[in-house]
Amino acid sequence: MHLFLKNLIPRLKQYSTELSRIEQLVDKTWLHTDDYNNLISYRFLRDGTLLITNNGIVEEGTFVYLPPDSLYLKFGEEKRMFSQNFIINGILVLQIQSRTETPFILYDPKVVLDGDVQGYLKSLFLQRQGLDLLDKTQNFYIERFNKLYDNIGKTVYDENFEPVSAASISLPSRYIEVVGGVVKKELFKTFLQSEDGILEVRSYDRYTIAEGDLVFVDNQPAEGSFRFKGHADFKRIDVMGGVITSIKQNWDLAIAVSLLIATVIVVVALYALLGH
Known part of the structure; x- marks a missing residue:
C-alpha cells in the first residue's frame, strides 16, 4: 500500500x-x-x-x-x-x-x-481537489494549472500528495521553480533559430522577449552575440552570463510590415468609400 x-x-x-x-x-x-x-x-x-x-x-x-x-x-x-x-x-x-x-x-x-x-x-x-498533472517525469501535481498565465503561489505536490519542498521543473513551454511547496518563479520558453544554432529563451513575460531574460544553448547558459537572418523581430541578441544584455530589433522588416498593414487599411477604406 x-x-x-x-x-x-x-x-x-x-x-x-x-x-x-x-x-x-x-x-x-x-x-x-x-x-x-x-x-x-x-x-x-x-x-x-x-x-x-x-x-x-x-x-x-x-x-x-x-x-x-x-x-x-x-x-x-x-x-x-x-x-x-x-x-x-x-x-x-x-x-x-x-x-x-x-x-x-x-x-x-x-x-x-x-x-x-x-x-x-x-x-x-x-x-475533487482540482489538481492537474504538472510534470509526468517527477509525478508532480499542481492546483488547477493555468495554461495561459502564470501559476505563482500555487501549491505543488509530489506523488504522495505531499507539498514539494524544492524543485526545478522544466516543461516544454515553461520553466518553474518551487520553494516551500509553492511556485516561486515561472518563466516562459521561446526557441529561436539563430545563425549559430537554436537558443532557448526563458522570459518573465509570456509574449515578450526582453533584456534580463535568460538564454540557454544545449541546456547551458549562453554567452556571446547571436545573429538572426530574416527573423521578424530580431537582428541580434547579446548575451552575457546567460542573460540578455541588449536586443537589436529588425526595424527594416518591422517597417515593411507596418507599411503593408497601412496599405491594406487604405485600400479597404477606399473600397468601402467607392462602394457608397
Missing part, C-alpha cells in the same frame, strides 16, 4: 458518506485483495449476516453497525472493531480501532471495474 493512500484517505473523507446510511453497505459484494494477492469477497446481508468467500470457500459471520461510525465484525474466532469508517464512490474504508496502519479497503467491482483501488482513489482525489 503506497504512502499516498495514507495521505489520501483522511482528505477523501470530507467527500464521503458515513456508514449510518447502512443501505449503501448491505446486499452488495465488496472485494478485497490481500497481501498474498487473493481476491476475497465480503457480502453484508440486511439481517446482519456476513459472508466471506475466499477461493470458493465460504465462511459465515456477523456484523453490527454501532453509531456513530463503528462496525463490529465476527467471523470464526476473529472479532474486530472498526472505527472511522466511510464509503466513497464504491470504496469502503475500515480502520481497526486504536490502530494506525493503513485502513482495510474494500471496493465495489461494479464501480471499480479493473480493481485498481489505488488508481481509482488517486483519480477521484485529483478530480
Whole structure:
C-alpha cells in the first residue's frame, strides 16, 4: 500500500458518506485483495449476516453497525472493531480501532471495474481537489494549472500528495521553480533559430522577449552575440552570463510590415468609400 493512500484517505473523507446510511453497505459484494494477492469477497446481508468467500470457500459471520461510525465484525474466532469508517464512490474504508496502519479497503467491482483501488482513489482525489498533472517525469501535481498565465503561489505536490519542498521543473513551454511547496518563479520558453544554432529563451513575460531574460544553448547558459537572418523581430541578441544584455530589433522588416498593414487599411477604406 503506497504512502499516498495514507495521505489520501483522511482528505477523501470530507467527500464521503458515513456508514449510518447502512443501505449503501448491505446486499452488495465488496472485494478485497490481500497481501498474498487473493481476491476475497465480503457480502453484508440486511439481517446482519456476513459472508466471506475466499477461493470458493465460504465462511459465515456477523456484523453490527454501532453509531456513530463503528462496525463490529465476527467471523470464526476473529472479532474486530472498526472505527472511522466511510464509503466513497464504491470504496469502503475500515480502520481497526486504536490502530494506525493503513485502513482495510474494500471496493465495489461494479464501480471499480479493473480493481485498481489505488488508481481509482488517486483519480477521484485529483478530480475533487482540482489538481492537474504538472510534470509526468517527477509525478508532480499542481492546483488547477493555468495554461495561459502564470501559476505563482500555487501549491505543488509530489506523488504522495505531499507539498514539494524544492524543485526545478522544466516543461516544454515553461520553466518553474518551487520553494516551500509553492511556485516561486515561472518563466516562459521561446526557441529561436539563430545563425549559430537554436537558443532557448526563458522570459518573465509570456509574449515578450526582453533584456534580463535568460538564454540557454544545449541546456547551458549562453554567452556571446547571436545573429538572426530574416527573423521578424530580431537582428541580434547579446548575451552575457546567460542573460540578455541588449536586443537589436529588425526595424527594416518591422517597417515593411507596418507599411503593408497601412496599405491594406487604405485600400479597404477606399473600397468601402467607392462602394457608397
